[in-house]
Amino acid sequence: MRTTEASPALVAGAGATTALLVVLFGSFMDLLDATIVTVAAPAIAQDLGAGDAQIQWTIAAYTLALGAGLITGGRLGDQYGRKRLFIIGLAGFMVTSALCALAVDPGMLIGMRAGQGLTAGIMVPQVFGIIRASFGPGERAKAFGAYGAVQGLASVAGPLLGGLLVDANLFGLGWRTIFWINVPVSILALVSGAKVLPESRSASTARLDLPGALLAATGILLLLLPIIQTETWGWTWAGYALLAAGIIVLAIFLAYERRLTGRGNEPVFDPALLRVRAFAVGLSASVLFFGGIGSYFLTLSIYLQNGTGRTAWETGLVILPYALGSIITSGLGVALAAKAGRTLLITGSLTIAASQLVLWFIVKDGNDPGYWLLAPALFIGGLGLGLAAPILVNVVLAGVPGRNAGAAGGVLSTVNQIGGAVGITVLGTIFFTAVTGSDTGAPVLPDYSHALSIVLIVSAALYLITALVMLALPKAAVEHAE
Numbered sequence: 001m002r003t004t005e006a007s008p009a010l011v012a013g014a015g016a017t018t019a020l021l022v023v024l025f026g027s028f029m030d031l032l033d034a035t036i037v038t039v040a041a042p043a044i045a046q047d048l049g050a051g052d053a054q055i056q057w058t059i060a061a062y063t064l065a066l067g068a069g070l071i072t073g074g075r076l077g078d079q080y081g082r083k084r085l086f087i088i089g090l091a092g093f094m095v096t097s098a099l100c101a102l103a104v105d106p107g108m109l110i111g112m113r114a115g116q117g118l119t120a121g122i123m124v125p126q127v128f129g130i131i132r133a134s135f136g137p138g139e140r141a142k143a144f145g146a147y148g149a150v151q152g153l154a155s156v157a158g159p160l161l162g163g164l165l166v167d168a169n170l171f172g173l174g175w176r177t178i179f180w181i182n183v184p185v186s187i188l189a190l191v192s193g194a195k196v197l198p199e200s201r202s203a204s205t206a207r208l209d210l211p212g213a214l215l216a217a218t219g220i221l222l223l224l225l226p227i228i229q230t231e232t233w234g235w236t237w238a239g240y241a242l243l244a245a246g247i248i249v250l251a252i253f254l255a256y257e258r259r260l261t262g263r264g265n266e267p268v269f270d271p272a273l274l275r276v277r278a279f280a281v282g283l284s285a286s287v288l289f290f291g292g293i294g295s296y297f298l299t300l301s302i303y304l305q306n307g308t309g310r311t312a313w314e315t316g317l318v319i320l321p322y323a324l325g326s327i328i329t330s331g332l333g334v335a336l337a338a339k340a341g342r343t344l345l346i347t348g349s350l351t352i353a354a355s356q357l358v359l360w361f362i363v364k365d366g367n368d369p370g371y372w373l374l375a376p377a378l379f380i381g382g383l384g385l386g387l388a389a390p391i392l393v394n395v396v397l398a399g400v401p402g403r404n405a406g407a408a409g410g411v412l413s414t415v416n417q418i419g420g421a422v423g424i425t426v427l428g429t430i431f432f433t434a435v436t437g438s439d440t441g442a443p444v445l446p447d448y449s450h451a452l453s454i455v456l457i458v459s460a461a462l463y464l465i466t467a468l469v470m471l472a473l474p475k476a477a478v479e480h481a482e
Helices: 014-048 052-080 082-101 106-123 126-134 137-168 174-180 182-196 210-228 237-262 271-275 277-291 293-307 312-363 371-397 402-436 445-470
Strands: none
Touching (some): 014 052, 014 082, 014 106, 014 137, 014 174, 014 182, 052 082, 052 126, 052 210, 052 402, 082 106, 082 182, 106 126, 137 174, 137 312, 174 182, 210 237, 210 402, 237 271, 277 293, 277 402, 277 445, 293 402, 312 371, 371 402
16 A cells, blocks of 8 residues: 655654664765765776767766666655665665676676666665655655765765875775775664665556666666767767767757656656756756766876875875865855856856866866875866865756746756766767877876866856856745755
């Protein structure tokens, strides 16, 4: 028999606190894995003999699969129970993490990273429903605040922990420890979660739109594949054919979703949302904004390690000011979003663009910049990220009718992940093409400096465009964080 939300009274007190800790552990691992691999990428490439495109896929496969999982994960939890889906997703994340650690070649690692992303996409959407079922209205704001704090902590811990584990080379495992660490944490969370997490479901009996989710994921994959493989395949008729096929599949997806909506069913994506100006603009802003983040850290990490000769741990320390800057301003951004959301988004985007132009000026001459030269530029970028990233979805939702807010929020969260994958694909390809385009033999520091300089200029221009696009967003965010 279907039930509605679990009563908060059933999980009050210590049980609610433990339930919160369990779901925060799961969220922390997901967010950690989104950042930790960028620092370990050079070590992975050296150990497995991975090429540039394979390194891009190692990171993009996770974010792309995560986005695909988010499309269906929330609906699955609504129908079959959020606790059940959280446990299933967490168990799958643990298994795929172990298989990532056991990877014997780049292909296996990429496949298991996609598995990690997919299982994380099943697990993460359940967090919000479980928090709602565990806490009364007066306590939910604190619980969601704790979730936001975990996001900030993961952004700091990812580069540092990745660098520490790679350099420590525990038991001779090297980079593999960044995946092995997920196993004991997952076991602890699984045992605790089975005991304390409340079960809850939605009263809705809408069928899962699995064909729509598959069409969306297939279309996006077809678009990204030839771009990432540019260095290996070149631009041949096959690459253009894949791009055309991706566009056709996405057109079929929209037609299918429109037909599903006309029948009164609940699609993965309601095409009518595209007629809402704020939402259409918000999709563009999300792709542009989040498209620059993952690629930025990937290319910066490779520049610092392969170019300047820093260790993975030293690279994590260099990136640390960026994370600290984002933590400082994220609370301010959330607090002021209901009054000045659009202004904060534009300010954040312009600040990121400014930081990248400063960094471009520092690295363009081909010399090895010291820590205290890099740190201020990175810190400024973090300040911009903290102002904009946490509130972008809620500012967009302010222009969406309340009856469509839930569906629009889910689509925007998915698009954030897809934007990250697209950014890694496009800017990563620009970077690797510029590095390997050198005629000096094995790439040296000036080659990496040149490649990073190009990425920084392109990325800064994209954030300037993003700021212009954001002028069309609503002035303030909706006043909720769920």
